[in-house]
Amino acid sequence: MYSDFELASDRPAYIQVKDYLKRLMTTGAFQADQKLPSTRELSSLLRVSRTTVLTAYADLEDEGFIYPLQGKGHYVVPAAANAQVGAQDGGREGKEQRIDWKQRVNGYAKLAEEHDLMKHGIRAGKGTISFTSIAPDEKLFDLQNVKRAFLDRMSIEGNVLLNYGYAKGYKPLIDYLKRYMENKGVDMAGKDLLITNGFTEGFNLLLSGLNQNHKRILCENPTHNTAIKNMRMHGFELTGIEMEQDGLNIGMLREELDKRPYDLAYLVPSYHNPTGIVMSHHKRLEAIRLLSERHIPIVEDGFNEELRYSGSHVAPLIACAGKSNQVIYLGSFSKILFPGLRVGWMAADKELIDYMESVKRARTIHTSTLDQSLLYQYLHNGNFEKYLKRAKAEYKRKYELASECCKKWLPAKRLSGDGGLHLFAAFEPSFRTRDLLDACLKQGVAFTPGDIFYTDGGGQHTMRIGFSRVSDEQIAAGIERIGKAARQLL
DSSP: OOOTEEEEEEEOOOHHHHHHHHHHHHTTTTTTTOOOOOOHHHHHTSSSSSHHHHHHHHHHHHHEEEEEEETEEEEHHHHHSSSHHHHHHHHHHHHOOOHHHHSSOOOHHHHHHTTOOOHHHHOTTTTEEEEOOOSGGGGGGOOOHHHHHHHHHHHHHHHHHHHHOOOOOOOOHHHHHHHHHHHOOOTTTEEEEOOOOOOOHHHHHHHHHSSSSSOEEEEEOOOHHHHHHHHHHOEHHHHHHEEEEEEOOOHHHHHHHHHHHOOEEEOOSSSSSOOOOOOOOHHHHHHHHHHHHTTEEEEEEETTTTTTTTSSEEEEOOHHTTTTTOEEEEEOTTTTSSSSGOEEEEEEHHHHHHHHHHHHHHHOOOOOOHHHHHHHHHHHHTTHHHHHHHHHHHHHHHHHHHHHHHHHOOOEEEEEESTTTTTEEOOTTTOOOHHHHHHHHTTTTOOOOGGOOOOOOOOTTEEEEEOSSSOOOHHHHHHHHHHHHHHHHH
16 A cells, blocks of 8 residues: 555645545545554655645545544544445445446437547547648647736636626627627627527527427538537438539529428538538528528528638628528637637527527526636737738638649549638549548548538538648648549549
8 A cells, every 4th residue: 555656746745645545545445444644654655744644634634534533643434435335345235236328318319429420430540640620720829819818807807707607698708799790791780699608509509499390400411510410419300402612502492492391591601611612692692582481590600701711701691681580690719719718609689599598598507707708808909800810821821732732632523612721522423432531541641521511321422621730741741642542442
């Protein structure tokens, strides 16, 4: 005993001693009412100061793990020593009772596990050139100004930020985002904002709170994999509308709307995931008109519409809809700024926001006020515009490099991507990118096969290439390897 204790340099020594003794008690190494070594003896055994042991004993006594006897020393409280020992004894006395959790979890949990890409996705070895991520490059993060924003906000209202917040969100951030949406051309009259834990929470709040009269949702095909997963987990059937070079196929949309009713439409009009396509202004207006005629709400995924590298600005759907309350906009800075903050927002009709606020309060109480206030102060200090210019310049350079390499090396029939952090390639219909992925993994390269983005089991011949976190050298080398492997398969 005691020989396995190792003192780390990054934590107070008395806490390490206290935690070590707790572990000895709860695992049965110490028995009930057993006398502990004296403080002088234990300090020698653990090679720490006697003061460290005295402080650890004092904390253990305060926490109810040990008790002192005058002139005799410290002893183990019986309950502290019986935690695991009692369970082990119970297992010996009778048959161990175990719950089969596979039988207890419901379809919602099973579907979540089945579609969990972190568990069942691509397994790339160390050193692999990976094009699977479309997260921002942390090397670009504006760390100094983030630190300054944190200190600025904490100095103003630090105590408040560490307490409970409001379900609707941090008011200074809400006010900032309202102006931000107005600058996009959105008429905020009759509309309001709700702060969410990123896009995913906002989407889940809507899917939970809106009626499922028909249990059907319209979306682009392909579309955002996380959105597909969540729509299916909520029991919706999906109808995917094929994508053209300027957005979804309006003719097909019209045909589907004439066939059957829908509860909702989910669209990613700008730098669409996974194709990178930007829906034309004409198609935006026509889609809104067709869906509006049938009173179908539109959920607009703002995704990464700030990452425009060329071409003219295209207003979001919620701006194109004018005073209509049909469009629900889900926004986030996750693909531009700092995804670790998990701050997003929902902009929609005031009445809907009022309901969604109550749903959020019942589920998560509120989004971290500390995260919201940090983001607000960073934006308020004017750092976002400067950072965005630098980030866009870097991502544009990578985008152009990746495009050139794909055109040079990939035997693809079509390459799409007008901006954002990824490109989408489609080979001839008989080609299988899953086979290509297997071949590429052996050569130290990974990408995302496109079939996971399709609503109907299609897309076996497509792939997404995320370049945001890949160096120039790896972009060139990785895409060359993919291209050579594809030609061998062809």
